[in-house]
Amino acid sequence: MSRPSPDHRPATTSSGRPRLPIPGSGLAKGLAVTLRTMTRKTVTEQYPDTQPDLAPRTRGVIGLFEENCTVCMLCARECPDWCIYIDSHKETIPAATPGGRERSRNVLDRFAIDFALCMYCGICIEVCPFDALFWSPEFEYAESDIHELTHERDKLREWMWTVPAPPALDPGAEEPKEITAARRTAEKLAATQAAQSASATEATPAGPDNPQGGQA
Numbered sequence: 001m002s003r004p005s006p007d008h009r010p011a012t013t014s015s016g017r018p019r020l021p022i023p024g025s026g027l028a029k030g031l032a033v034t035l036r037t038m039t040r041k042t043v044t045e046q047y048p049d050t051q052p053d054l055a056p057r058t059r060g061v062i063g064l065f066e067e068n069c070t071v072c073m074l075c076a077r078e079c080p081d082w083c084i085y086i087d088s089h090k091e092t093i094p095a096a097t098p099g100g101r102e103r104s105r106n107v108l109d110r111f112a113i114d115f116a117l118c119m120y121c122g123i124c125i126e127v128c129p130f131d132a133l134f135w136s137p138e139f140e141y142a143e144s145d146i147h148e149l150t151h152e153r154d155k156l157r158e159w160m161w162t163v164p165a166p167p168a169l170d171p172g173a174e175e176p177k178e179i180t181a182a183r184r185t186a187e188k189l190a191a192t193q194a195a196q197s198a199s200a201t202e203a204t205p206a207g208p209d210n211p212q213g214g215q216a
Contacts, residue, residue: 054137055137056137056167057135058135059120059122059135060135060137060139061139062118062125062134062136062156062159063134063135063156063159063161063162063163065131065160066132066153068132069108069130070106070130070132071086071088071107072130074127074129075123075125078124079124081118082117083114083115083116083117084124085113085114086108086111086112088106088110091105092104093105110152110153111152111153112150112153113150115141115151116146122135134160134163136159136163137162137164138159138162
């Protein structure tokens, strides 16, 4: 057995005998801690009268942006707890042009998460390739029955509107490629519409109601 270090040896008197604790010393130390605490400002948050100030990336519940979900099932397959339930069916889309080919798409029927099993790992949010799942700081969803902790897509969509906005981009950062492509497409479309409008105005013939010609 190793010898105790000098810092952990019991206090002794000059004669080498163990020094007995002073009666009531523990009570005095406890009262001293109480007196020091009484003079400090309290930090207790009066919940639920005062809502807590949560961090921007708080993991409360998971919100569903249903329009982005393609029923790829990737979130359900990667979930370690198998707490995501998805049901869907296929619909046939008619051909957009005569002689074209019909297409089929998946239509979401059910998207539910059992928060009694969820361990808030965030894997489903990370693996979703279409940004259909987001963290919401909402945390007030306690239930008296554990079976009621399975929330369907209506509730998940309702939580989607509590998701905070993403942080602003760095002013010196490059513009995202998606925004650049969308902006260029909008500019081309606006230029095309302006050219068509100008050509239509110039082609307007002169007449009794329009003697100037080219002006409506």
